[in-house]
Amino acid sequence: MTNRRSRAATAVGLALMLSGAGVLAAALPAAAAEVAYATECTPPAASGLPKVDGTTKADVTAPVTAAVGDEIEVVWKFTQAASKNPDLIDLPENSVKPSGEITVAGAQSGTLAVEGPRENPAIPKNSEMKLSDMKGTLKLTAPGDVTLAPGGYAINAFSTDTTCVPTEDVPAAVTIKVTEGGGGSGTPTATPTTTPTTTPSTTPTTTPSTTPSGTATGGTSHTGEEVDVSYACKTPIGDKSAVSPVQIDAEEKGGAYDLVVHFGRSVMDSPADIPADSVKPSMKVKVGGADQGEVAVEGPTNKDPIKAGDPIEIPDLTGTYTPAHDGKATLTPGVLTVEALGTTTTCTPTEDPGVSLTLDVTGQEGGITGGGPGGSSGTSGGTNTTSGGLADTGASDRASLHALALVAGTVLLLGGAVFTFTPWSRLRR
Numbered sequence: 001m002t003n004r005r006s007r008a009a010t011a012v013g014l015a016l017m018l019s020g021a022g023v024l025a026a027a028l029p030a031a032a033a034e035v036a037y038a039t040e041c042t043p044p045a046a047s048g049l050p051k052v053d054g055t056t057k058a059d060v061t062a063p064v065t066a067a068v069g070d071e072i073e074v075v076w077k078f079t080q081a082a083s084k085n086p087d088l089i090d091l092p093e094n095s096v097k098p099s100g101e102i103t104v105a106g107a108q109s110g111t112l113a114v115e116g117p118r119e120n121p122a123i124p125k126n127s128e129m130k131l132s133d134m135k136g137t138l139k140l141t142a143p144g145d146v147t148l149a150p151g152g153y154a155i156n157a158f159s160t161d162t163t164c165v166p167t168e169d170v171p172a173a174v175t176i177k178v179t180e181g182g183g184g185s186g187t188p189t190a191t192p193t194t195t196p197t198t199t200p201s202t203t204p205t206t207t208p209s210t211t212p213s214g215t216a217t218g219g220t221s222h223t224g225e226e227v228d229v230s231y232a233c234k235t236p237i238g239d240k241s242a243v244s245p246v247q248i249d250a251e252e253k254g255g256a257y258d259l260v261v262h263f264g265r266s267v268m269d270s271p272a273d274i275p276a277d278s279v280k281p282s283m284k285v286k287v288g289g290a291d292q293g294e295v296a297v298e299g300p301t302n303k304d305p306i307k308a309g310d311p312i313e314i315p316d317l318t319g320t321y322t323p324a325h326d327g328k329a330t331l332t333p334g335v336l337t338v339e340a341l342g343t344t345t346t347c348t349p350t351e352d353p354g355v356s357l358t359l360d361v362t363g364q365e366g367g368i369t370g371g372g373p374g375g376s377s378g379t380s381g382g383t384n385t386t387s388g389g390l391a392d393t394g395a396s397d398r399a400s401l402h403a404l405a406l407v408a409g410t411v412l413l414l415g416g417a418v419f420t421f422t423p424w425s426r427l428r429r
Contacts, residue, residue, distance in 0.1 A: 034059055035150060035173040039082035041164040054082030056164065058150040060102065060173035062138075067181030071139045074102060074174075076114050076150055081129040082164050091123040091157065092275050098131045100153030103170070107144030107178055111151070112136045118156075122275075131155070140178050147172035222257075224248040224357030229333045231347035242347060246333040248285060248356040250321070255364045259285060259331070261297050261317040277301040283317050284334040290327030290361055293368045294334060295319050323359075324367030330355040 039056040043049040057079035063072050078098070085091055099115035116132035123130055134153075140146065149172045152165040226247040233240045245264040250257040261283055282298035297319035323329055332355050336347040 034079055035171060036080075037150075037170045038167045039164050040167050041083050041155075041162055043162050044160050049086070052083040053167070056080065056082045056150070056153075056166075058173070060148050060150055062148060062174045062176055065177045065179065066140055067179045068140055068143055069181045070178075071137050072176070074112060074114065074136050074138050074148060076100060076102065076134040078129075078131045078133075081131055081155070083129065083162075085123045085125060085127055085129055087126040090125055091120070092278065093122045094118050094120060095157055096120045096123070096129070096131065097156040098134055098153055099156065100134055101151045102136065103149045103151050104138065104146065105149070105172070106146045106175070107142040108140070108146055112138050112148070129155070140176070140181075143178050143180050146176045146178055148174040148176070220252045222250045222252070222357060222359060224250070224331065225355070227333065227353045227356050229353040230350045231336060232350045233345055233347040241350075246353070246356065248331045248333065250331070250357060250359060255362055256320055256322040256367075257359065257361075259295060259297055259319050259321055261285065261333070276303060276305050280339045281317060281336075282339075283336045285319070285321070286332040286334040287321065287368060288330040288332065288355075289358070290325040290329045290363075291323055291368045295321045295331075295368070322364050322367040323361035325361070325363045327361065329359050329361045331357040331359070 034057055036055055036057045039054055041052040041054065043052070059077040059079060061075045061077070066072050095118065097116065097118040099113070102112040102114055104110045104112055114134035114136035116134040119132045120130050138148075149170045151170060152163065154161040154163050224247050226245045229244055229246050231242045231244070233242055247262045249260045249262070251260075278301065280298070280301045282296060285295045285297055287293045287295060297317040299317045321329075321331070333349065333353055335349070338345045338347075
């Protein structure tokens with residue numbers, strides 16, 4: 001009796017296990033074999049880079065079976081993108097967003113839009129692209145076999161796209177057996193693909209400065225005049241232009257002058273997350289009149305990471321001017337540079353913007369060399385050094401700049417990188 005009960009219990013347990021296994025198998029997604037296909041990727045025209053031919057490798061997963069009327073999740077996982085990040089610039093963490101289309105065929109046909117989040121590790125120059133998984137939702141509308149094949153896709157970084165399209169027929173990666181069920185429209189429905197865009201603000205009108213003359217008449221603090229500077233910028237892969245109002249202030253200390261250079265406010269916010277310590281601005285202030293030479297001013301790198309949509313806060317550029325001769329010395333905005341994410345862009349004024357500040361100075365030992373009639377140009381005896389630079393900056397007050405110093409002025413793509421600059425607004429007073 002005991003053996004009979006034991007055998008019965010075993011049979012029941014085995015039946016339950018088999019039944020459970022059947023349910024589990026039906027619920028498991030289909031892990032498709034890797035699909036590889038020839039792909040041509042086109043960088044944006046502004047980059048000046050050629051098209052890239054490569055191979056895309058992708059896995060597409062979806063349920064093995066489903067019923068008409070079901071809405072199923074489809075996942076595209078990149079095993080390999082068709083191109084590496086070129087040897088131009090490092091892509092920061094969480095700066096790249098993929099989107100694409102899956103071809104639906106068989107019992108129903110159409111395309112399914114899929115997209116992935118802007119989530120990626122930092123991608124060094126000349127290394128493999130690391131793209132997030134793309135997902136979409138497909139509504140099944142007809143019974144029979146439905147096949148899914150990966151197709152074209154786009155790589156979005158800082159509001160610009162590199163587009164990649166197959167150059168050969170792509171085989172199906174998944175076949176879904178769809179049984180009779182609820183009705184449908186006969187066409188697949190999908191999560192829409194959205195490509196973030198950055199809409200620049202209207203360029204504000206610059207109001208002439210109300211500072212009387214920009215000439216220091218005494219005391220320790222001297223306020224300069226705001227002047228508009230037109231820059232021609234040499235970038236890693238092209239020439240760009242920028243315009244900014246610039247103001248130079250000075251504070252006299254023991255015969256030397258602590259300089260503070262203020263810039264106009266950016267008209268754009270950061271389109272992507274920026275890591276800490278990635279932007280380094282600096283500038284050369286031209287000294288004329290009693291002295292001839294240059295004084296380097298600079299600001300520290302961004303201390304904290306900056307989230308997409310937030311302004312980049314960069315302190316004013318500072319340095320020290322030590323005069324070498326007696327008389328009136330003039331200070332004029334000069335060459336700007338920006339060092340960021342492994343690249344350097346240099347911006348040179350296209351014309352004389354005019355003097356921002358004139359100082360009545362007394363020569364000091366160890367001051368700037370040259371000066372006076374026939375004098376040669378030199379450098380300041382101050383301790384400041386030249387490095388980094390400026391792309392697109394603006395001040396919310398005298399102590400800090402709200403700037404799109406790099407990334408809002410930097411276009412990064414799978415196929416290349418381009419620095420662009422936008423006009424800056426009037427300096428806040």
